[in-house]
Amino acid sequence: MSDSDVVLKVENLSKTYFSKLQLQKSAKDFFVSSFQKTNSDEGRVDALRDVSFELKRGESLGIIGPNGAGKSTLLKILSGVTYPTSGKVTINGRVLSVLDIGTGFHPDLTGRENVFLNGEILGMSRKEIEEKYDEIVEFSGIHEFIDRPVKQYSSGMYLRLAFSIVVSLDADLLLFDEVLAVGDAEFRNKCQRKFRSLFTSQKSLILVSHNMSDIVSYCRLSLKLNNGAVSFLGPPQTATTLHLENSAFSQKSDSIDKSTHPEPQSAGIKTMDNYLVDAMSLLPKDRSVVQNRIICWGPDETRPRNKQMELNMVSVFSNPSSPEDNILITDQLHIELKGKVHTSTNQLSIGFQIMDASGMPLFNSASIGLQLQGSTFNLTATVPANTLNVGLYQVIIATLNDVNQIIYFDNLEPIYFRTHVNSESAIDKYFIGPMRPAITWTVNH
Amino acid sequence: MKKTVITSEQSGFFDYVKRVWQYRALIRVLAKRDIKIRYSQTALGILWSVLQPLIAIAIYTVFFYYILGVSSGKVPYPLFVLPGIIGWFQFTHIINAGGMSLLNNPDLIRRIDFPKLVLPLSQVLSGLLEVLITLGLMLILMAAYGYTPSLRIAFVPLFIMLNALAGLSISLWLSALTIKYRDFHHVIPYLISFGIWITPVFYPTTILPDSAEQYMFLNPVAVVIAGLRWCLVEGVAPAWYHFAGFIPVMALFALGYRYFYSVEQTIVDHV
Numbered sequence: 001m002s003d004s005d006v007v008l009k010v011e012n013l014s015k016t017y018f019s020k021l022q023l024q025k026s027a028k029d030f031f032v033s034s035f036q037k038t039n040s041d042e043g044r045v046d047a048l049r050d051v052s053f054e055l056k057r058g059e060s061l062g063i064i065g066p067n068g069a070g071k072s073t074l075l076k077i078l079s080g081v082t083y084p085t086s087g088k089v090t091i092n093g094r095v096l097s098v099l100d101i102g103t104g105f106h107p108d109l110t111g112r113e114n115v116f117l118n119g120e121i122l123g124m125s126r127k128e129i130e131e132k133y134d135e136i137v138e139f140s141g142i143h144e145f146i147d148r149p150v151k152q153y154s155s156g157m158y159l160r161l162a163f164s165i166v167v168s169l170d171a172d173l174l175l176f177d178e179v180l181a182v183g184d185a186e187f188r189n190k191c192q193r194k195f196r197s198l199f200t201s202q203k204s205l206i207l208v209s210h211n212m213s214d215i216v217s218y219c220r221l222s223l224k225l226n227n228g229a230v231s232f233l234g235p236p237q238t239a240t241t242l243h244l245e246n247s248a249f250s251q252k253s254d255s256i257d258k259s260t261h262p263e264p265q266s267a268g269i270k271t272m273d274n275y276l277v278d279a280m281s282l283l284p285k286d287r288s289v290v291q292n293r294i295i296c297w298g299p300d301e302t303r304p305r306n307k308q309m310e311l312n313m314v315s316v317f318s319n320p321s322s323p324e325d326n327i328l329i330t331d332q333l334h335i336e337l338k339g340k341v342h343t344s345t346n347q348l349s350i351g352f353q354i355m356d357a358s359g360m361p362l363f364n365s366a367s368i369g370l371q372l373q374g375s376t377f378n379l380t381a382t383v384p385a386n387t388l389n390v391g392l393y394q395v396i397i398a399t400l401n402d403v404n405q406i407i408y409f410d411n412l413e414p415i416y417f418r419t420h421v422n423s424e425s426a427i428d429k430y431f432i433g434p435m436r437p438a439i440t441w442t443v444n445h
Numbered sequence: 446m447k448k449t450v451i452t453s454e455q456s457g458f459f460d461y462v463k464r465v466w467q468y469r470a471l472i473r474v475l476a477k478r479d480i481k482i483r484y485s486q487t488a489l490g491i492l493w494s495v496l497q498p499l500i501a502i503a504i505y506t507v508f509f510y511y512i513l514g515v516s517s518g519k520v521p522y523p524l525f526v527l528p529g530i531i532g533w534f535q536f537t538h539i540i541n542a543g544g545m546s547l548l549n550n551p552d553l554i555r556r557i558d559f560p561k562l563v564l565p566l567s568q569v570l571s572g573l574l575e576v577l578i579t580l581g582l583m584l585i586l587m588a589a590y591g592y593t594p595s596l597r598i599a600f601v602p603l604f605i606m607l608n609a610l611a612g613l614s615i616s617l618w619l620s621a622l623t624i625k626y627r628d629f630h631h632v633i634p635y636l637i638s639f640g641i642w643i644t645p646v647f648y649p650t651t652i653l654p655d656s657a658e659q660y661m662f663l664n665p666v667a668v669v670i671a672g673l674r675w676c677l678v679e680g681v682a683p684a685w686y687h688f689a690g691f692i693p694v695m696a697l698f699a700l701g702y703r704y705f706y707s708v709e710q711t712i713v714d715h716v
Contacts (some may be wrong), residue, residue: 024592078557080451082713089451099556106478108485120474149486 006092007173007204008055008078013087015048015228017072028346041175048072048084049228055221057172060205062215062236065225071208074225075099075177078206093172096122097186100177105152111142111161114150118165132168139190140164160187167194174198175206192217209429212358216432270431275436294336295415303339304412313338316395316417326420329390329436332385337397342373346374347402354383355414356434357392366400389436390428392418453709464560471559473566479542480574494578501530505647515648520678521590524583528673529646532577533609536666537637538572538611539565542618543635549710554712561709562702565616569609576605583677597676604672609692611665617701621708645670665690 010437048070055061063071077081078089104121105114115136119129137146140161142153150158166176195218198205209215213348216236226230293313297303304311318331327333335352351366359408367379392413399407421428456464484490501521509515510522546564547554554561580601589596615636624628630712642668650658659668668687674680 091449
């Protein structure tokens, strides 16, 4: 691989902050501290520890991690805004860093003036901006307001204009910090198309985002930071699942985070396999009897209830004979519900909603048409095989009343479950999104 | 293909100067932004830059010339006081806006990679607009009083540059110190409101006792104003020893630059 194929090379990058210095803000401290040399490690924060990775031309990298993991510090160093304490960064080509959109925008200036101002601040020449000006305005879609001061803009218009400047810029490496979530659905679609076109033109992108769907849809690679160290580098599907798992069970994740230099992948995968035990152990012990994937509530315990019914068992499982009771995506998924009905309303049903780990609803179903009358019910819902992808999901159980209102249960948290494949192969990494239906391909003659 | 290497080692003096030169477009852009913001959304717009010195002339003339009877020699008082106003306004603009330039631009500092010296420099540049407008006003006023400018007017740029250097030296200190110790934020108004009394803006140095007059020129702005008067209207040519005031300015500039540079390395963690 020739050197010019690598657009960015980060070697053993570390950054340490001493918060003591930041406290020293008044002149009094200035005089006092000139006499006292402070060498203690008090207030020492290792924002980045020994971070190394490489990015090739045309590749895109998403950086994820909990707040304070060092994501923004890394981006700031890459963009030259701050310096590392040790280590080295080599960038081949022009960098454009967008740590915030609309940097230097002034509310009293018109949209047109701000386009030029912002563009020039970001390092474009006047000529370049003039060439791109029409494209920028066209992209922002606020043509008729371009000569008004931006303080008269709605916040959506403001962001759209600022974002339009950024996406029209020309650079070999683009750095974005949490700036993608702007505008309405139509504008976001436009941005997605724009971003995809960047990749085909061999531009590289680094994206810091909390929005996992951004990472998955824009990035081929992802890097997870934990306490300043790289804890995962690999396909975004796996990384985002890990990230969400850790944030869903944040108490657990602390213990994982503290292993400073985990081997990429292996450390993470281990936690994923044990996820269910983790999830169950987080449920308050006094409330539920935990048996594998089955949650039961005894008669004396606080059962999940609403006005219409109460539950005494929820179970999520697939083929019970599968190894280690894993839920395999190639098997049917069963959700078994047992409980009691309190009212005598005729049209009452119980249902569930499946969401991905970030909470985005995927689909739902209810026992519409089934008679739940009588005091107890015992139902099993079966989701066809090959519906979900490999990953972490949550299921919420709720009641649907006679006027099709969803009524949730008190004392019932979303139940997390993880899906697996029988034997993981390389191809599994290329299935994106939360769904993985079995698609058939045929050759036409 | 441009190649950038980022390490913990920071650029040396000459690299830094080279970097500032590479960013000259940004200096111009920020100066332009500053000017636009100053006059946008005002009914009178750029007219203010003419009105401000005119109002100052009127007040000084009434107060010092008519009421206190300050003598300006053969030169009509308004013509005498305007060069003082030009020099003083330029200087105070630079220390005021330049001194606050780091504190006022946290978004740029946190998000854009550029040599921070660009910020006070852009204020020096944006201040030149008012200087030019006021100089134009001066020429009109001279014509009204029947004064023909002499060839000495060619020296005006020299004194304007010296003034900028003096202002920049102080604003380097103020801007860097303000970032670390907000206390200095309160120093700037005092510098401006008391500084005018030790600067011959509205009085000639001749009203001072001889023993005090020479010390007056330790104030670099006093040299600049005396120089501007000499260039534009009749006045005493500044003697070579008057420029002695620029020795402390050079020292302030060199040390201020070093301090500014050292603050710049950690500035992102402070703003």
